[in-house]
Amino acid sequence: MKRVKRMLALLAALALVLAMAVPAFAEEAGATYTLTINNANGTYEAYQIFSGDLSVNDGKKVLSNIQWGSGVDATKMGGESAATVAESLTKSALAESFAESLVSNSKLSSVKAIAKAKNETAVFTGLSAGYYLVKNSSIDSGKTYTDFILEVVGNTIANHKGDVPDVEKKVEEKNDSTGAATTWGTTADYDVGDEINFELTGTLPESYGRYTTYKYKFDDTMTNMTYENGSVKVYYVKGESTTRNEINSGFASTWDNGAKKLTVTFNDLKTAVPELAHGDKIVVTYTATLDANAVVGGKGNPNKVKLEYSNNPNDEGTGETPEKAVVVFTYKTIINKVKKGTDGNNVPLAGAEFTLSKFIASEGGRDTVKVNNGAEYLGTWNNGVTVTPTNTGDIANVFTFSGLDAGIYRLTETKTPAGYNTIDPVYFEIVATNADAKVTSMEGKAVNGSEINFTANATNGSLTTDIVNQSGTVLPSTGGMGTTVFYVVGGGLMAVAVVLLVTKKRMENKR
16 A cells, blocks of 8 residues: 555656646747846847757756857858857857957848847847847947847846946146155146146056957146147056056147147057057156146146047947046235234235245255254245235235245245335245145145244135234434433543543653
């Protein structure tokens, strides 16, 4: 009885397995599938290039008896066997080359599936089992075309295979009053007329090897700056190396002074530098001068760059990267010339003249300055700049020194109002920080033993202070008590002189 029950149980299990297997094989025979592309952009076309019989072998789905798919014009395949071609595509590079050949030589048929990207996802439905060539028929701005081959033997997920280059811009920051080590970043501050060094770095995309020619163009637009003619230098950097190899040909650089635009163009980067590959970089350096009309404080003077690049390995299309920017700031110091009024408050005083000089650090300098933290610097004062005063009310007493870098300065009164004492030179340091395309803080610090207080305004990049002149010494008037004292003292001195002279005569006569 037990043996009969066991046999019935085995038969029931076998029947269940067969009941499950039959629908499964039937579904595979006529099934269609979904292909989802992530990170999608634009519109895609899917061409079935290989078809065949789908079966399960050792738990894996395999396609056998390979034939040309519905997406291939078999009459243009030169009589080649689909199975033979499929077997030869053993490496991804070979598959990519075959895909490009199908597209560039118009070997695809009109039979295709279409999917549009929505929220960075494109979905094909109703695809029969086979191998498909997927390619863009259009792309979104700033993207790149793709074409790739993949197997569809079930619902499949793939990623858009087509990264884009990237570009980065940096500006050199240095303090020429202290000689501190330079840094490279997205913000810097300079004096008007200073030369400023910039650096552009472009990357090469993963798909670079699939192009036969490759356009690569830097578009750099400056604000309130002028390019230093002939200063462009171009290099390539391999992989993770830090070694820069200069490129001396194969590109052109142009400067449009009206548009304030510098371009560096490789019409074919592959010809100019044949050894380049994915992951390598192109570096451009140049120098520009900060113009006299530069924006003081505020949002500074932004400089932007974008990269134009080939974006279709099968055509001549180009794309553009988003712009990247750096910002150069400059500041101003406002000196109010004043005197003490009768009520003790400061009132405007005309008739002065000031010269502002900057300290430039140098090992061969003959001057020294000492800042609040005790640090002492060796260098030289530049010739300085003198500005014309502007009016406060009816009195010309405001001196605005605009276009200043952070650093150490000396204010000298080179003309003093009549009846007033010339001030000692005043030494101070402009200290500023900037980030996110704005001045975030400003401070004026007295140095070299000077006493001076500033009111800072980070928004307009200014430091403001009052310079007070004291009246000169006034001699007492004629007939006053002061002159009487002089007469008395003078008369006494004359009497003493007479006594000494008489005494000397008498001593000589006795001899």
